[in-house]
Amino acid sequence: MDTNASVYEQQTAKALKQWELELLKPPCLLEKTSKAVSTRINQVIPEKVHQTITAAVKGIVQTALFSAEYTPKQPPLSGSMLALRDHKAEELIGFYKKLAAAEGAGTGAGGILLGLADFPILIGIKMKFLFELAHVYGHSTNDYRERLFILQVFQLAYSSQNKKAALYRTILRWPETARRLPPSESYAQHIDWKQLQQEYRDTIDFRKMLQLVPGIGAVVGAWANYGLLDELGRVGMNCYRLRWLEEEKRKALEAPDPYHP
Secondary structure, eight states: OOTTSOHHHHHHHHHHHHHHHHHHSOOOHHHHHHHHHHHHHHHHSOHHHHHHHHHHHHHHHHHHHHSSTTOOSSOOOOSOOHHHHHHHHHHHHHHHHHHHHHHHHHHHTTHHHHHHHHHHHHHHHHHHHHHHHHHHTTOOTTSHHHHHHHHHHHHHHHSOHHHHHHHHHHHHTHHHHHHTOOOTTTGGGGOOHHHHHHHHHHTOOHHHHHTTSTTTHHHHHHHHHHHHHHHHHHHHHHHHHHHHHHHHHHHHHHSOOTTOO
């Protein structure tokens, strides 16, 4: 434990260790059963629906990476301690959960066509949330490397269990990863779009599919979107907290010793 860290930071580090264990634990029987059910549901969903979701994932992620559409107007937060940033992150999560729930209720009440429209809208909400979260923790999304970090967080939240460990290691060692990234004009060539689309599509659980069922779409849409934003919020917040603590640890190691100039 870093003795120079504040009590809050020490408590956060302990909480992140517990989160890491939960994140990387093997899937339990319930999760395996849920995955099997989701797979069966995916098999009976029309191919057109899958194509819509796949195209939405690629289109919106590309927009996030290559344009300024999701870049927040306010500059990254500077000069604030972790506790204040976490407080602002909690407020942001709360706002986006309500926004996603309202959007899910509206499209869910409109039947299958509007239910399908919810998928790309929800991805856009998630991306907007992650961009704002980056600024809360002091990282400018004008930098393409920060956008790639957001993509890693997005994938971690929606990847299958056997992919989480590798994604987590990338996030944990982000300074090293960032130094090895290709130039901004060519980095898109290194993104496995097919894998990204498949992972996201395959992890959309039956909560979202139930939204397409007439009569219950509005209730399910609000419930599903609220829960999905809550899950993304926790993953995103913890990734940035982890990065914050690692950066503070590195600064402490690089600081000159006042007793040995």
